[in-house]
Amino acid sequence: MKKYEQQYYFLSEMEDERVPSLSPDDNTSDRNYNFEEFPIGSPPFVFFNGGREYNEKRGIPSLKKVPSILFSGTDLLVTSSMREELLELDIPHLHMHPSVYIHDDGQWHEDYWYMTFTERFDCWSRVKSNYFKDAGPVSLGGFELYEVFDFCFDEELLNSIPQSKRLLFKMGGALNAFIVCHESILNIFKSGKVNGIEFTKVEDY
Template identity: 50%
Template sequence: MHSYDQEYFFIKKKKDDRLPSLTPDENTVDRNYSFEPQPDGSAPFMFFDGGADYARKLGIVPLRELPEILFDGSNLLVRNRIRDALVALDLPGVHIHPAVFVDAYKNWHEDYWFLAFPERLDCWDRQLSDFEDEPVELGGFKLHGVYTYALDASVLDKIPLNQRLLFKMGGTLEAYIVCHQDIAAIFRGNGDSGATLMSIPDH
């Protein structure tokens, strides 16, 4: 049986306390922004640095030069270069919507895009992964806390590669965004994208 574990990466926030902690404004929250496709031409999502004041109290100076990728939990905001690369791939199941981020210095950054995934792909192996036995029920879904992952080949075998290059992991509380090795360079950039790509076995 084919093993996919080495082919995929979780896209995770780089460990740097200076990176912003994104918080959506109330209007953005009301639009179910993380999973609901928005009408063409509708207003951008709005985010601000909800952790800036706390960070300053700890003596942490927020970044002035922001990376290409910002994180709202496990969700991603990406700059134009990444957005254009993803649009060119014509990925199914990924909806890209304009976003504005107001940084800790009250500067507006209008060149970000939010990646929304209306559907999640539950493709982790229940036999080979290490996870909490008792799931948490949220929104009608049973979600597990997963410690170590192995991917379920029987699920991925049925999906053409171009339909599983980028997806949000289903069935888990963490709901990480997962990318295939063929497009990993888009998110790595030149190493300072603001994201860390962690292979499935290394999680």
């Protein structure tokens, strides 16, 4: 049987300067969109490419086709088709809110949903993982977060939870709070025509 580190992948933004670097508009930035669930019918989140002017000055062209997955930090905006597949899985603590991305050409792309995890899953081993121990954790928002260099899972903890309840989650206890995806549902995030995403096996991080 594969080790857990071989079964799971970190989802991260593709290293391509043309990929939009999302920034929220004023109304969105005033809301706790990255950790709070918002009711159905509340206004959509709105994002734009915060790196547009920087790229223009450096002569980096905008992408002609907007990626089907966009990143806001380590969080994702996914398309409606991806959302539908995720809803069928009943992922714990995952909530998705309608979102708009305004591209560099001014066009509004409204077929996005922001993935919010209202709780993180702290499942990495303090014994086997390689992390910065000497300085201790950083306290942010009431949580103690470590800088982790190499992740190893807490096998006993994962063994105690059905796989269906840990297919997708946001890593807890770490400053690098990646979204973590089980290999069995990875194709959901590979289904877009143009993706700005990279998949890193936890073992290879």
